[in-house]
Amino acid sequence: MQMKNVVTVLLTMCCCMAMGSRIYAQNPGDQYSLGFYHATGDSSGFHSSLRDYNVRPAWNLPPLGDSTKKRSWWHRKLFSEHLLEYNQPDYDFYADFLPDFQLGHSSVNSNTWLNTRGVIVGGRLGKNFHFYSEFYENQGKFPGYIDAFGRSTGVVPGQGEWKPYSGNKAFDFAYVSALLDYKPAKFLDLQLGYGKNFIGDGYRSMLLSDVAFNYPYFKIVATVGKIQYTTMWAQFIDRDYPKASYENGYRKKWGVFNYLDWNVSKKLSIGLFETIIWQDSDSSGKRGFDMSYLNPIMFLRPVEFSVGSPDNALIGLNLKYATGKNSSLYGQFILDEFKFKEVTAGNGWWGNKFGGQLGFRANDAFKVKDLNGLTEINFARPFTFSQRTTLNNYSHYGQPLTDPLGANFVEWVNVADYRYRRWFVRGEIMLAHYGLDSTGTNFGHDINKSYETRTLEYGNHIGQGVATNLLYVQGTFSYLLNPKNNLRIELGVAGRKESNDVMDKKELIFSIGLRASFRQLYYDF
Template identity: 25%
Template structure:
């Protein structure tokens, strides 16, 4: 092990250069899609977030309108507080989301609201160090099916008869605190703080640590790792070599939100897990990349004992633990393919898992079509995802491919097929968006959609509530006025319709929401 670490150090420092600058690009879909549009295949890796050294996105989306007064320049083109020197820069802006709306289902009409207040800060020291930090306090209410999803993922306390579930977990945010409001029965109170620091070792090597999110792949969904769950402490190492190769190593501390029965602190701690991933990309041609993924969840400590980590899993080798039927490791392997040609980005993922000695395969296939029919900023995306029953799960439910009781890939979990469609048109500061998701699910019920899309139970332990196949359709339309793309400041109106059919059972929910937001994180509520 010692020789391996020495070799890594020598490999990092005694090399040539490829990157230039350091700032991390936001992971929110607006920035990711613009990155794909302008960078084409300049980035050899589909491991996000990327950085300005790979492709200078800020220049491509820069507001180039000319103003003759300082106030409109500040409002439309700058952060609220902005200091930029030759070897130092810092930007500070508010991070708010104020919105109000209504939710209508088959029973009654309920109000919706978002009330988020926070601060965003980023900066750079010289050409090597960069940092980002966010603090946010939130009170929000959601539709019935969303609230049920969040409560189903609440933290667990050990009892003599099993577990007691309390509170809830909000995707891309945090676990909730107690919130009592008779007017807003589906309201939650939650807060979070996230940040990351990046250091450009040289032009080929980069390290980053913090508790922000990551995403692997060029699709709307990822079958390897997505930003669906909550934030978690991580360490990431990126290395490019031999012009055509790019390697990423990721280590994250993840949690089962199960309180340990005994603790020395005031608040009982959660059970720890450790997520490790290796991602190796080979640029076959200028417009064709093939990437190999191996990753898994290690159970570090449960309510009974601590578990050591096999040091071999840290090595950039194919996931042998997947074949060894380890009782404390749940791993997957996969292949990612990206192909870019004349404004069309084709992508695919194939993932392999082994559950109860069965080898299972999940798949993704999609297309981004930019500037459709040569109409500037008219974009089209279509994507197919298929994840079989039991995928990502384990006979030991504590080893589920999850963090904070949420899937770290697709919000639906497993046991479904999905067709996703998205159409976007941007004109000046306006953006018009419409999307459609169609899920096909085997078994389940309309009020507990996640029951049969469950990472925490394998099929031999599930109680099938209904044998009929289910179908869920989600239609979303949005009108956005984006007045500042430095921190994605928007006025927006959103309409959403969700229709679920399971045999003779039918449920429909319509909702609308209008307000102002600074959107830097994705939150997937189309499940």
């Protein structure tokens, strides 16, 4: 496809989107409609930019057929209920089997397939305590570009480490997540989890996204009217650094995150973000959790500076403005490192590391119920999120904690979906430009490379290196069987083209499957 035609398609899609958004951010899955978003901020305590994973959602759909007719046990379990389901005034409990069985074909990797058996249990004790845990055992043969990513990094995107299966032709991997959520007061929420987090109003996040694998965390969320304050401590894994020993496993690093979200009015909300990443051990020995970062109400950068630490500090901004009842403009800015005199000099100094986002989303486009759209631009300058070592860079399990493209990139993402009763269709077009490294160079795209190996001191710009273009187009058509666990029959097609002066990789992918769960997995990179 010529670049001119690509731009035409993207502009047409954006015009269609610009009519009307809403994605509620609770546990968005790859089939989770954009229509769950709340576009407007208000004084009732709703804050759209902090995605809440403490409740396992279900589609709110009318029943199949005559709702007054008594159905068999098999019919109810397949189409309208959890496998196990108990609802009492003092407690709730549910459990489900979550299959993800897919067959497909890739123009690069021939026949593809996925065999996933998942289990989820969850519930409520009293009014203030919720819990859930889910486990997935997987074997799969992936399309060519995902297979290549897995073999070069040792991880399946967003799902952790793999081991060889079927004569090393496929991957065998497991995935687990869990959460304990307790609300001791109306304004306070305590969460202890092993999972993912997301800050922002877009499809991507340049502050903290759910792209990488699960990790343990403890989160405190305080909401008082128009203001919500969140502090989170988390532990991350560095697979790129040699193991300290067999007994200790992979090297670890810690992170503390503060996020203040303020609904200034029913239209405007402002979020302030800061984080510190530090390594679990250094040349002086075991460091572990740094008690200097224990206080949940503080500015992290002055503390990091005062103790003379080599830790990685980042600050950011999240903005949203409701342009209408069902539409909003949103944006982000992330600052990793800079010198004011170098910025004003305009010489492209490598240490001016920052990124950003600008987007628009709308729901009920053209006044058509459940027709939703989103378009956004994301970028990051070379070397953003990288550090001297991966022991304190902004990554986990080999993947960025923000956009999957890392740094030294600009991308344009467009997503639209439509739901009619139990029928669902979703489409995506993503166009990106970035600079890859040639042998022996580091132009700042791979955040897991040390910035001390940089090729250029000055003259750095987005797209430097081997200038590469990426086009990703994806469409999904599905029929929802059970709204409680998102069990659906799904047909998907995707096309990917990555090209530069030395390569031209094209891949066309088809798949069909029986799928369940609300997991969000990103393969659009």
